[in-house]
Amino acid sequence: xxxxxxxxxxxxxxxxxxxxxxxxxxxxxxxxxxxxxxxxxxxxxxxxxxxxxxxxxxxxxxxxxxxxxxxxxxxxxxxxxxxxxxxxxxxxxxxxxxxx
Numbered sequence: 001x002x003x004x005x006x007x008x009x010x011x012x013x014x015x016x017x018x019x020x021x022x023x024x025x026x027x028x029x030x031x032x033x034x035x036x037x038x039x040x041x042x043x044x045x046x047x048x049x050x051x052x053x054x055x056x057x058x059x060x061x062x063x064x065x066x067x068x069x070x071x072x073x074x075x076x077x078x079x080x081x082x083x084x085x086x087x088x089x090x091x092x093x094x095x096x097x098x099x100x
Contacts, residue, residue, distance in 0.1 A: 022047065 017023070026043040030036045061070070 022043065026039060029043075030039040033039055
């Protein structure tokens with residue numbers, strides 16, 4: 001096992017998930033509940049399950065689609081999202097206009 005890669009991926013995910021909504025929900029639930037252990041184990045189990053499903057789905061997709069196509073489709077997807085966020089929508093502009 002590559003311990004450097006393990007540590008690097010752990011630190012990266014840990015830092016990126018610090019402000020995650022699931023952590024905020026777990027904090028709110030544990031503050032209001034009688035059993036903090038149940039909240040902890042439920043939250044930890046859900047996070048582990050979603051991570052496992054994401055890793056399995058990523059592995060299956062990587063088996064069938066070449067890496068360069070995955071990278072290209074991700075780049076195109078992010079570009080489309082960026083353009084949609086920056087481009088004013090006609091419906092949004094009509095909604096924001098004050099009505100007399």
